[in-house]
Amino acid sequence: MQVVVSFMSVALFAIIAQALFAAGLLVAAPVNRVSNRFLALLMGAIALWVLDGFFRVSGLYGQNAGLYFSPIYYSLAFGPLLYFYVRSLVNSGFRWRARYWGHFGPVLAQAGLYWWLRFQPYAVRNDFWEQVHRPVTYRLEFIGTWVSLMAYLWLSLRVLRGYGRWLEDNFSEVSRLRLRWLRWLLVLLAVVSGQWLVELVLREFFEVYYRYDYSTELLGVVVFVIGIVGLRQADMRAVHFAPEAEAPEAAPAPSAAATSPALDSAAPVVADFVAAPAASAPELAPETTAAMPPAAAAVSPDPLLMERIRRALVEDGLYQNPTLTLAELSAHTGLAPRLISFTVNAGFGRSFNDLVNGYRVAEVQRRLAAPDARRFTLLGMAFESGFNSKTTFNRIFKQVTGVAPRDYQVGQDGPE
Numbered sequence: 001m002q003v004v005v006s007f008m009s010v011a012l013f014a015i016i017a018q019a020l021f022a023a024g025l026l027v028a029a030p031v032n033r034v035s036n037r038f039l040a041l042l043m044g045a046i047a048l049w050v051l052d053g054f055f056r057v058s059g060l061y062g063q064n065a066g067l068y069f070s071p072i073y074y075s076l077a078f079g080p081l082l083y084f085y086v087r088s089l090v091n092s093g094f095r096w097r098a099r100y101w102g103h104f105g106p107v108l109a110q111a112g113l114y115w116w117l118r119f120q121p122y123a124v125r126n127d128f129w130e131q132v133h134r135p136v137t138y139r140l141e142f143i144g145t146w147v148s149l150m151a152y153l154w155l156s157l158r159v160l161r162g163y164g165r166w167l168e169d170n171f172s173e174v175s176r177l178r179l180r181w182l183r184w185l186l187v188l189l190a191v192v193s194g195q196w197l198v199e200l201v202l203r204e205f206f207e208v209y210y211r212y213d214y215s216t217e218l219l220g221v222v223v224f225v226i227g228i229v230g231l232r233q234a235d236m237r238a239v240h241f242a243p244e245a246e247a248p249e250a251a252p253a254p255s256a257a258a259t260s261p262a263l264d265s266a267a268p269v270v271a272d273f274v275a276a277p278a279a280s281a282p283e284l285a286p287e288t289t290a291a292m293p294p295a296a297a298a299v300s301p302d303p304l305l306m307e308r309i310r311r312a313l314v315e316d317g318l319y320q321n322p323t324l325t326l327a328e329l330s331a332h333t334g335l336a337p338r339l340i341s342f343t344v345n346a347g348f349g350r351s352f353n354d355l356v357n358g359y360r361v362a363e364v365q366r367r368l369a370a371p372d373a374r375r376f377t378l379l380g381m382a383f384e385s386g387f388n389s390k391t392t393f394n395r396i397f398k399q400v401t402g403v404a405p406r407d408y409q410v411g412q413d414g415p416e
Contacts, residue, residue, distance in 0.1 A: 004059040008217075012054040015220040019047035022227030031235040034094055038085035039230050045081065046223040048072040053216035069125050071114040075145040076107035079152030082189070086156045086182065089233070090163045090241040106144060113137070139204070146196045153186055153193065160186075163241045169341050172324040172356035175392045176234040185225060192218045238325065301347030308333060309343060319359040322388035326352050360386040361400040364393075368412045378409055 003009065023040040051072050055061045061068065080103040088094040117125050160183060167174050195215045202208040312333050313319045321328070329352075330337045344352050363385040367373060373381075379390055382405070387393040397405045 001060060001063045004057070006057065009054060009058040012050055012057065012216070012220060015224055016047045016050055016054060018227050019043045019050075019223045022231060023047070025231055029231070031237065032089060032092075032233060034092075035085055035089040035236070036230070038081050038088055039226065042078065042081040042085060043223055043226055043230075045074040045077045046219050046226075049075055050216055050220050050223065053220075065122060068129070069114060069117040071111065071118050073114055073141070074107055074111060075141065076110045076148055077104065078145065079148040079150075080104055080107070082149075082186075083152040083156050083159075086159050089179070089182075089236055090159065090239055092237045093240050093242070106148065110141065142196075142200060142203070146193060146200060149189065149193050149196070153189055157183075157186055159243060162243050166241050167239075168351040168353040169345070170326040170337075170352060171238075172319070172353055172386070173322055173388060173392065174353060175389060177236065177239060181229045181233075185222070185229075188218075188222055188225065192222060299342075299346075301343045303347075305335070305339070305343045306347040308335070309340060313356065313359055319356050319363070320384070320386040322383075322386055324356055324386075356386070357396045358400060361397055364397065364405070365401075365408075368409055373412070378405055 020043075023043040026036040026040040026043070029036050049072070055067055055070075083103070084100070117128060120128075160179065164178070167177055171177060192215055195218055199213050199215060202212060309329070312329060316332065318324055318329060318332060326337050326340060330340055333340070341352065344350065344355055348355050350358070360382075364378075364381050367376065367381045367385070368378075379393070382390070382393040382397075387396070394405055397408070401408060403411070
C-alpha cells in the first residue's frame with residue numbers, strides 16, 4: 001500500500017504518535033497515578049478516532065477495503081473517561097467502584113460491535129454497512145457520542161466548580177491546584193461538540209458527508225494539548241475533594257469552652273483587615289448563607305474559637321507556612337476541619353485562603369513600614385511572609401490592597 005503524503009496526513013500521523021507516546025508517559029508517571037491512567041485511556045481513544053481520519057486522507061481506505069470497520073472506534077468513552085479523570089484528579093483518594101462500569105456500558109457495546117465485524121467476511125461487513133450501519137447504527141453512534149460528550153462535559157464542569165469553592169476553604173496556596181488548563185480543555189471540547197453538531201445536522205438533513213468535517217482535526221488539537229499539559233500537572237496527592245461523600249448537616253458548633261483551654265481576657269486584637277468577633281454571628285453574605293446547611297447558618301461563630309484560630313495563624317506563625325492547609329491548621333489546634341471552616345467563613349467572613357493570605361499581606365505591609373525596610377528586597381519580604389512565588393504574591397497583594405506591591409512600596413518610601 002502507498003500512503004498519500006500531504007500536510008494533513010503527516011499532521012494526523014504526528015498527532016497520533018505524540019498521543020500514544022504521551023499516554024505511555026502518563027501511565028509511567030509516579031504522581032497522580034489513577035487520574036493519569038484515565039487521561040492516558042482518553043488520549044488513546046481519541047488517537048484511535050483520529051486514526052480513522054488518517055486512513056481516509058492517506059488513501060489507505062481506498063487501497064484496502066478490509067480496513068473498514070476496524071475496531072478503532074471508542075468515541076462513546078470520551079465523555080466518561082474525561083469525567084472520571086476530573087473526579088480522580090481532584091480526589092487523590094478516589095477508588096473505583098463496581099457501579100461506575102455503568103458509565104462505560106455504551107462504549108463496551110460499541111467496541112463489541114466493531115470487534116465482531118472485524119472477524120466477519122468482507123461481504124458481511126458490506127451488507128451490514130448498507131442495511132444496518134448507514135441507516136441506523138451510524139446515526140446512533142454519531143448522535144450518541146455528541147449527547148454523551150455534552151452530558152459528561154456538564155458533569156465535569158460541575159465537579160470543577162465545586163472543587164474551586166472547596167479549594168479556597170482548604171488551601172492557602174492554590175496557584176498550582178486551580179486546574180485552569182483543565183477548564184480550557186473542557187471549553188475546547190465544547191467547541192468540538194459544536195462542530196460535531198454542525199456535522200450531524202449536515203448529515204441528517206442535507207446528506208452532506210465529510211465536506212465540512214473538522215471534528216477530527218479539532219480532536220487532534222485536543223489530544224495534542226492534553227499530551228503537553230497533562231504531563232505537567234502538579235502533584236495532587238494532598239487534594240481530597242469528594243463531592244459525592246458530603247457529610248450530613250452540620251451540628252451546632254461547640255463552644256470554645258468545650259474544645260479549648262480558657263483564653264485570657266487580654267487577648268491581642270485581631271488584625272485590622274479581619275473583622276473582630278461580635279457577640280452574635282455577623283450577618284452573612286447571601287451566597288455564603290445559601291451554601292451552608294440550615295443548622296450551621298443559624299449557629300453563631302464562637303468568638304473564643306475565632307481567637308484560637310487567630311492565635312494559631314498569627315502568634316504561632318502558621319500563616320508563614322507557604323503550603324498551609326486546613327488539615328494542618330486542624331492538627332495544630334485540635335479542632336475539627338469542618339468547625340474551623342465554619343468559624344472562618346461565618347466569623348471572619350472570608351474563605352480560609354483569603355484569611356491566611358490576608359495575614360501574609362499584612363505582614364508584608366508591616367515589613368515595608370519598618371525603618372530598615374530598604375535593607376530587604378520586596379520579594380524576600382514576600383517569601384518570609386508565607387508567599388512562595390512572585391506571581392502569586394503580586395496577584396494576592398493587589399487583590400487585597402488595590403495596588404501593585406511595587407507601587408505600594410514607592411508610596412511607603414515617599415519622595416526622595
